[in-house]
Amino acid sequence: MDTGYTRNVHMMRTLSDCGSSAPYGSDEHMVMKKGPWTEEEDSVLINYVNVHGEGLKRTGKSCRLRWLNYLRPNVRRGNITLHEQLLILDLHSRWGNRWSKIAEELPGRTDNEIKNYWRSRVLKQAKQLKCDVNSKQFRDTMRFVWMPRLMEQIQASSSHDHGQTTMFSNTQAHTKPCVTTPTMLSVPSSHSMSSNLMGDGCSFSSSGSLEKGSISTPCILQQKDYSKVEAVEACNDFGGADLWTDENICFLQQLLADD
DNA sequence: AAGGAGGTCAACCGCTGGATG
DNA sequence: CCATCCAGCGGTTGACCTCCT
Structure with missing residues (x-):
């Protein structure tokens, strides 16, 4: 049974628990109080209802x-950087x-x-590539x-925007990609970007920073036809915030078809 | 200009596991 | 223990927006 009263008790507990300055998030988790309500808490709740009414439906x-x-x-x-x-x-x-x-990071x-983002971009591209994600x-x-x-593009963008980059800008209205200088690209320290994922091509230092100059040709491409990379790079400047361009999809389709 | 298609994203749904009585 | 409650999670839906014809 979900009465109006319980609804609003829930609402106020929810809002109160979340707080305005201690948002939900990784290391920002607030210690939630549980157990019986104290008289003081009841009093706060009653005052709240007296002032604001039972609130929203x-x-x-x-x-x-x-x-x-x-x-x-x-x-x-705003845009995912x-x-x-x-x-x-x-x-x-x-x-x-x-x-x-993932969101915690x-x-x-x-x-x-x-x-x-994953469903609308990544899954869509997997579908276009006729791949199971x-x-x-x-x-x-x-x-x-x-x-x-992506790392190449981050690096390229950072050299282009040298001195103007921030780790995470407020993307409320940003129109160009927010990028990070590769030397400062920080990865959650608890799990630095694993080299096994990056193959031999690039590495992250133990501090979790991407080491400048560590990016090289993706190993899968080194083993295959590198001219395709040059070809695709020649016709793409990767200037946008997104790599999911038609050209790149075609390139990957071709690559996958060759497998 | 209209309307259809496709994309995006906020909100809802239903399940699960932990807390509580 | 056991039943119940509820927060949190991932999947899904649907409203709204933009683009294309």
């Missing part, structure tokens, strides 16, 4: 979701659809947003082609 669940995914002060909105795309690909390759876990991004073929493509390429 919403379930606590709905309010919680709205808060976490939208209203929280530090929620970042190249660096974030890279992290998502890497973390997903390790953790699968553990969206909340992207400050300000919600699991919902990452999930939407869980197939080794597709995973290898991500690992040995897409991710090194």
Whole structure:
């Protein structure tokens, strides 16, 4: 039974628990109080209802979701940056659809947003490539082609935007990719970008930073026809925030067809 | 200008596991 | 223990927007 009263109790507990300055997130998890309510808490609740009324005709669940995914002060909105795309690909390759876990590593991004990104971009491209997103073929493509390429683009963009980059800018209205200087590209220290994912082509230092100059040709391409890389690079400047261009898809389709 | 197609993203649904009585 | 509750999670839906014809 979900009475109006319980709905609003839920709502206020939800809002109160989340707090305005201690948002939900990795190391920002607030210690949630459990157990019986104290008289003081009851009093706060009663005062709240006296002032604001019983509130919205919403379930606590709905309010919680709205808060976490939208209203929280530090929620970042807008385009997923190249660096974030890279992290998502890497973390997903390790953790699968553990969206909340992945979101913990992207400050300000919600699991919902990452999930939407994956479904609307990555799955779509897998479909275009006629690959099962869980197939080794597709995973290898991500690992040995897409991710090194993303890093190349991050590096290229950083040299272009030298001195103007930030780790995570507020993307509310940004129109160009927010990138990070490769030397400063930080990866969650608990799990630095694994070299096995990157193949031999690139590496991350033990501190979790991408070492400048460490990016080389993706090994899968070294073994194959490198002229294809030059060809695709010649006709693409990779200037956008996204690698999911038609040209790149064609290139990958060709690559996969050759396997 | 209209409307259809496709993409995006906020919100909802249903399940699960941990907490609580 | 056991039943119940509920927060949190991943999957799915649907409203809205943009682009194309």
